[in-house]
Amino acid sequence: MRQDEVWDTEAAQRYDTPGTGMFAPEVLGPTVDRLVELAGGGRALEFAVGTGRVAVPLARRGVSVTGIELSRPMLDRLRSTVDESTIPVVVGDMATATAPGRYSLVYLVYNTISNLLTQAEQIDCFRNAARHLDPGGRFVVELGVPDLRRLPPGRDAAVFHSEPGYLGVDTYDLVRQHLVSHHFTFDGSGRVRLARSPHRYVWPAELDLMASVAGFDLESRHADWAGAEFTAESDSHVSVYRVR
The missing domain is CATH 3.40.50.150 (Vaccinia Virus protein VP39)
Incomplete structure (x- = not known):
């Protein structure tokens, strides 16, 4: 990406x-x-x-x-x-x-x-x-x-924010120090919009x-x-x- x-x-x-x-x-x-x-x-x-x-x-x-x-x-x-x-x-x-x-x-x-x-x-x-x-x-x-302390043992994803109409999830590649932030936005019709952004954490x-x-x-x-x-x-x- x-x-x-x-x-x-x-x-x-x-x-x-x-x-x-x-x-x-x-x-x-x-x-x-x-x-x-x-x-x-x-x-x-x-x-x-x-x-x-x-x-x-x-x-x-x-x-x-x-x-x-x-x-x-x-x-x-x-x-x-x-x-x-x-x-x-x-x-x-x-x-x-x-x-x-x-x-x-x-x-x-x-x-x-x-x-x-x-x-x-x-x-x-x-x-x-x-x-x-x-x-x-x-x-x-x-x-x-x-904030790798949020990751349960053996898992590579964690929720970083949750509120009505929005869910944020980070997925991690611990070897490359990469994460992808996934932003899920829900509207009243049940449709979901997904936006993603890749990062290298430091x-x-x-x-x-x-x-x-x-x-x-x-x-x-x-x-x-x-x-x-x-x-x-x-x-x-x-x-x-x-x-x-």
């Missing part, structure tokens, strides 16, 4: 959920506040900018934002909100595409680095971030912590090694954008790397 098959027109049309989920003020507000702080008045580059969930409010806070995006349907949704002069976007893979200029901040949000399905591609993503950064610039990665320690290979040092790690302490029970982290 290629990423351009996952982030197609249908996915782009249903991605934005204003005011709820990832777009809820209590989720988006701390994200933008922290990125404004980390940009430090400089330019920011978002890898996999998508429909602009983060880039648009960040630009409205006065940060000069550029994006890289592989999915043209997602970019079309962004363009329905802001034009090229407000948030310029390079169409391409975040592991290899080059945006013009240099930046004080490059960032990846909401597990996006896991969309790269090999370790080599994920390392290339770090290297690409380093190529775009000013000396001392920062690369920020928001990523979930693999442990924090492996992420730090990738960063070191690409010339970064870990500056900070928190459990969320508001700065909560990262612990053994944290299900995600926001890691800030500084280029050497």
Whole structure:
């Protein structure tokens, strides 16, 4: 399953959920506040900018934002909100595409680095971030912590969310560190819509090694954008790397 098959027109049309989920003020507000702080008045580059969930409010806070995006349907949704002069976007893979200029901040949000399905591609993503950064610039990665403790012995699937009208199931390939998230949505007629997304999960320690290979040092790690302490029970982290 290629990423351009996952982030197609249908996915782009249903991605934005204003005011709820990832777009809820209590989720988006701390994200933008922290990125404004980390940009430090400089330019920011978002890898996999998508429909602009983060880039648009960040630009409205006065940060000069550029994006890289592989999915043209997602970019079309962004363009329905802001034009090229407000948030310029390079169409391409975040592991290899080059945006013009240099930046004080490059960032990846909401597990996006896991969309790269090999370790080599994920390392290339770090290297690409380093190529775009000013000396001392920062690369920020928001990523979930693999929750393999949910897997019963001998099983390779686990429910990660269940509510009326929706069921989320992850299936795991433990050898390749792959998982596929299966999203089942049920309507009132009894019909079921299935959407799937493949990922390569990464442990924090492996992420730090990738960063070191690409010339970064870990500056900070928190459990969320508001700065909560990262612990053994944290299900995600926001890691800030500084280029050497």
